[in-house]
Structures are given as structure tokens and as C-alpha cells.
Amino acid sequence: MKQTLLLFCLLFSIGTAKSQDYIITKFGIKPDSTKLNTAAIQRVIDKAAVKGGTIVIPNGTFLSGALFFKPNTKLRLMEGAVLKGSDDIKDYPLLPSRMEGQNLDYYAALINAYKVDHFSITGPGSINGNGLRFWKAFWANREEKAKLKLPSTNLEVHRPRLVFIWGCNDVTIKDVKMHNSGFWTTHLYQCQNVLMENCDIRSPFRPVKAPSTDGVDIDVCSKVTIRNCYISVNDDAVCIKGGKGVDAQNLPGNGIVEDILVENCTFGEAHSTLTLGSECIHARNITIRNCKVANTCPILRLKMRPDTYQLFENITVDNITGSCGSVILINPWKQFFDLKGSTKKPYGTIKNIKISNINVQAGSFGVMEGNPNDTVSDFVFKNVTVTTKSPALQNKYKDVKVENVTVNGAALIMN
Incomplete structure (x- = not known):
């Protein structure tokens, strides 16, 4: 009995x-x-991986290029700690990666974790991408292309993400x-x-x-x-991402995004919340609730690609307050846009969307006008109060229901 108890205590410890x-x-x-x-920091990570451990960044600023976390390792940034990214792309190796809905070779992030279950990044310190040089290069390239009347893409100026976590389960990013x-600041893939x-993401x-x-x-x-x-x-x-292109649904690197919850957050300036x-x-089972907005962008934005089959279902937006660009x-x-020579005509399907308990000041109520073959069903606005100079909802879909929606104190008008 004593031996069993001792063994249990040992295993528990x-x-x-x-x-x-x-x-x-x-x-x-x-x-x-x-x-x-x-x-030097990578050597510490590799050493910690042998028996398992947490890499601790203490108070102070530490400059680094791409770091690769291994199984059994974690990252903690103490009060006053700053892990600062190099602003030279040569410090981020080109590797098999994922960007803009495609599997391709791209530059490593500052923090990388591949198949590291139970990985965590905890604060209260900071990870600072030091991105100014990359931003300036991006805008200079875009300006130069514009002078030549040529298009430019997001991938032409090589820039690192801040955090890329790929194929990991049970991940925590907290207080950082x-x-x-x-x-991109935080990229979660598979x-x-x-x-x-x-x-705090800014x-x-x-x-x-x-x-x-x-x-x-x-x-x-x-x-x-x-x-x-924040x-x-x-x-x-x-x-919410997952793939693009006329045959995107058939490619192994792409797939569904589901069971996502965003709650009790505050959103400052952005292109959309x-x-x-x-x-x-x-995308399905996506919920954003109990959040505050202080910006000039849409609360919910659905980007309908005419070159991609899309299905957005079971989306809930609930209890949002503050100021925004539109609901x-x-x-x-x-x-x-690229059909890659295909004669197919992709379309989007939007169904079972509920936007409720909204009380905001907005630039406009909103617009619901996708591509010609897109369909919308079971779309409900309920208990929505909006103050705006553009009170009408531009909407071309029939199956949109309105329950207790007031704009500037009057019933919502749908054009």
C-alpha cells in the first residue's frame, strides 16, 4: 500500500x-x-527543447531575427521585456509557408512554432516587429508601380509576420x-x-x-x-481565412474555419472589426459578442470573391457598442482576381446570420450587395439602434429580416 502511494505521489509530482x-x-x-x-537565443530554445522549458526574456530590449520554437518549449516576456524584430529581411529565412490563402515559400516570422502542441506566449512584456523600414519600402514600391501604371501585390516587398503558429494544438497567447x-501580426494556421x-495588438x-x-x-x-x-x-x-481561387476547396492546404469566439474585446482603428x-x-459558427468599437470601419465585413466558392454560415454578432463606420x-x-483560365463561375452562399443588440454611432448603416450570383438567407437584424447621417441599408436580398431596428429614432429603411 505504501509503495503504491509513493508511486502515485511520484507520478503526480x-x-x-x-x-x-x-x-x-x-x-x-x-x-x-x-x-x-x-x-544565441535560438541556442537557448534548442537547449530548452531537450528536457522541456520556458524561454524567458527579462527586462530590456533584445534584437532578433526569426526564432523557431520546438516541441516542449514556451516563451515568456517579463515586465519591461522587449523582443525586437530585425528590420532586415535577410534575418528571416525563406521557407515553405502559408500566405494569403496559398501554400508557398515565404519568409519566416519573428516567432515561429510548427507542430508545437501546448505552445504558449505570455507577458506582460512586448514583441515589437520594428516594422517601419518594411512599411516605407512597401509604400515606395507601390508609388513606383503606380507611376508606371502597374499593379502591385502585398508580397512584392518582402516583410515578416510577427507570430506564425502552424499545426499546433492547445495554444495560449496571453498578457502580451x-x-x-x-x-500580419498573428497568423494561426491549421x-x-x-x-x-x-x-494588446497595435x-x-x-x-x-x-x-x-x-x-x-x-x-x-x-x-x-x-x-x-485590444x-x-x-x-x-x-x-477569417482558409483559401482562395476557383479550385481552392479541392486543395489540401485549404479548409474550413469553425467554432471561433471573439468576446469582451475593444477595437480601435482598423479596416474592419x-x-x-x-x-x-x-466559415461557420463564428461569434463576436460583448465588444466595444471605436473606429470608422464595418463591424462585420463579408468579402465576396468572384473567383472563389464561398460559404459563410452561422455567424453571430451580439452586443456591440461604440462608434463605427457601418454595422x-x-x-x-x-x-x-484570377480564374486561372477556368470557365467556372464561382459564387458565395451566406446563411443564418444574426446581428443583435447593437447600439452604435456609425458613418452609415451599411451595404449588402455582393456579386450577382451570391445568395443570402436567414439574415436577421434584431434590437439594433444606430445613429448615422446615412440611415438607409443598401440591400438587394429578400431574405433579410428586421426586428426592432431603429435608425435616428425611426424604423430602418432598406433600399
Whole structure:
């Protein structure tokens, strides 16, 4: 009996023991915002991976290029800690990756985790992408192309993301500041059970715009919760992705995004608060609730691609207050349109959408006008109060129901 009890206690202590902390300054790494510490920090990560451990960034600023976290490793940034990204793209290797709904070679992020279950990033410190040089290069390239009357894409100027987590389950990102990314801020791809909580995600609109710095991109993932976060970025705050193109639904790297919850968050300036579409083939069971908005963008935006079959279903927007650009925006999205020679005519299907308990000041109520073959069904506005100078809802769909919706104190008008 005693031996059994001793064995149980031993197993319990092993199962509940804290992982070892690997404080990077104990390995000769000094806080110096001008000295590149990529290789030295990576050696600490590799050492921690052997037995399992948490890489700890203490108070101070530490400059680094791409870091690759291994199974059994985590990252913690202490109070006053800043992990600062290099602004030279050569410090981010070109690797098989995922960008804009495509599997392709692209540059590593500052923080990378591939198939690292139970990975976590915790604060209260900061990850700073130091993106100014990348932003300036982006706008210079776009200006030059415009002079030549040529189009430009988001991938022409090579820029790193801040955080890329791929194929990981049971992920936690908590109490951390994520600022000034060169490209997307947080990219989750093929992950399940992710919690982002109490995070502060920002990139500027001025004096230099930080282009395509999406707050959180959720790409072929399930069971993601974003809670108690502040997000203000120069693109979509929360964006549901999953693939694009006329045959996107048949490609193995693409897929559904489902069971997503965004709650108790505050949204500053952005291009939209919640977006489905620019690269999304199927999204379902998406909820945003109990949030505050202080911006000039749509609360819900559905980008309808005429070159992609899209299905958006079971979307709930509930209890949103503050000021915004519009309550709803459904419109064609033709950026980088490409049927790749196909004669198919893709269309979008939108069904079972409920927008309720909204009380906002807005630039306009909204627009619901997708591509000619898109369909909308079971779309409900309920208990919505809006103050706006553009009170009409531009809507071309029949199956849109309105219950207790007032605009400037009168009933909503649908054009």
C-alpha cells in the first residue's frame, strides 16, 4: 500500500512539475537593441527543447531575427521585456509557408512554432516587429508601380509576420503586447484550441501606415477564442481565412474555419472589426459578442470573391457598442482576381446570420450587395439602434429580416 502511494505521489509530482525557466541573460545574452541575438537565443530554445522549458526574456530590449520554437518549449516576456524584430529581411529565412490563402515559400516570422502542441506566449512584456523600414519600402514600391501604371501585390516587398503558429494544438497567447509588425501580426494556421487573452495588438495609421498588419488571421483553424484583447491595426482586426481561387476547396492546404469566439474585446482603428472573405472558402459558427468599437470601419465585413466558392454560415454578432463606420458591409472583393483560365463561375452562399443588440454611432448603416450570383438567407437584424447621417441599408436580398431596428429614432429603411 505504501509503495503504491509513493508511486502515485511520484507520478503526480512529475505530471505537475513546472517546466524549467531558461532566462536568456544567463546564457550570455545582454539587452542591446543594436546587437543581433538571433543565433544565441535560438541556442537557448534548442537547449530548452531537450528536457522541456520556458524561454524567458527579462527586462530590456533584445534584437532578433526569426526564432523557431520546438516541441516542449514556451516563451515568456517579463515586465519591461522587449523582443525586437530585425528590420532586415535577410534575418528571416525563406521557407515553405502559408500566405494569403496559398501554400508557398515565404519568409519566416519573428516567432515561429510548427507542430508545437501546448505552445504558449505570455507577458506582460512586448514583441515589437520594428516594422517601419518594411512599411516605407512597401509604400515606395507601390508609388513606383503606380507611376508606371502597374499593379502591385502585398508580397512584392518582402516583410515578416510577427507570430506564425502552424499545426499546433492547445495554444495560449496571453498578457502580451504585440506591436509594429512588418506584415500580419498573428497568423494561426491549421491549429485547434487556441486562446488569446488580455493581449494588446497595435500597428499605426500615422505618420507612416503599417500596411497589411492584420491583428489576428485565423486560417484553417477550429476552436479559437479571442478574449479581453485590444486590437487596432492598419488592416482587418480579426480576419477569417482558409483559401482562395476557383479550385481552392479541392486543395489540401485549404479548409474550413469553425467554432471561433471573439468576446469582451475593444477595437480601435482598423479596416474592419471582423472580416470573412479575402481568402476564405468556408466559415461557420463564428461569434463576436460583448465588444466595444471605436473606429470608422464595418463591424462585420463579408468579402465576396468572384473567383472563389464561398460559404459563410452561422455567424453571430451580439452586443456591440461604440462608434463605427457601418454595422454591415457585404461587397465584391476583386483584389488579385484570377480564374486561372477556368470557365467556372464561382459564387458565395451566406446563411443564418444574426446581428443583435447593437447600439452604435456609425458613418452609415451599411451595404449588402455582393456579386450577382451570391445568395443570402436567414439574415436577421434584431434590437439594433444606430445613429448615422446615412440611415438607409443598401440591400438587394429578400431574405433579410428586421426586428426592432431603429435608425435616428425611426424604423430602418432598406433600399
